[in-house]
Amino acid sequence: MKEPIRKLREPIDPAAAPKPVRLVVAALILRDTDSGLEVLVCQRKPDQPMSLKWEFPGGKIELGETAEGALERELNEELGIVATIGRRIARVRHKYRNGGTIDLQFFMVREFTGSLENRIFNDMQWSPLERLTEFDFLAADLGLIRDLSEGKLL
Numbered sequence: 001m002k003e004p005i006r007k008l009r010e011p012i013d014p015a016a017a018p019k020p021v022r023l024v025v026a027a028l029i030l031r032d033t034d035s036g037l038e039v040l041v042c043q044r045k046p047d048q049p050m051s052l053k054w055e056f057p058g059g060k061i062e063l064g065e066t067a068e069g070a071l072e073r074e075l076n077e078e079l080g081i082v083a084t085i086g087r088r089i090a091r092v093r094h095k096y097r098n099g100g101t102i103d104l105q106f107f108m109v110r111e112f113t114g115s116l117e118n119r120i121f122n123d124m125q126w127s128p129l130e131r132l133t134e135f136d137f138l139a140a141d142l143g144l145i146r147d148l149s150e151g152k153l154l
């Protein structure tokens, strides 16, 4: 039997509606040095939300994209490189205080063509893994930062 269509008693408040989970991909771009592995870390601009926090380059997966395809596109837009996306290192779900939830996947990148160019960040640095905890990272990244700095995962 069909459900009758009922009139809503309360008007819908868009601010109260649950926000969809945002699917995000980010890259651990690695390089070997004499003193060990280093990873590229990027700082958000002062005028962005969560300003001046550090993060890994990447962004949201768009409709119809695979995770790897989205990350390849983002790295090209943000850094001007064509990257070979390697294995997935970690996946986390994090609820930010503003109510938004992100599903974040981190992939390893060991190879790319083109030279790294800072197109959108406030700052960019190569960091030894054990010094990652010195950067003020986004909250969703903190578990990964701890593991990487303790030599786990890589």
Ligand SMILES: Nc1nc2c([nH]c(=O)n2[C@@H]2O[C@H](COP(=O)(O)OP(=O)(O)OP(=O)(O)O)[C@@H](O)[C@H]2O)c(=O)[nH]1
Residues within 6 Å of the ligand: 024, 025, 026, 048, 049, 050, 054, 055, 056, 057, 058, 059, 060, 102, 104, 138, 139, 140, 141
């Ligand atoms: N690229 C990247 N995004 C991250 C990381 N950790 C983390 O919480 N995020 C969040 O994932 C989202 C990435 O989206 P985005 O890069 O396309 O967009 P955006 O910062 O301009 O944010 P917005 O479009 O929601 O305003 C942001 O909300 C960002 O705060 C990370 O390590 N790398």
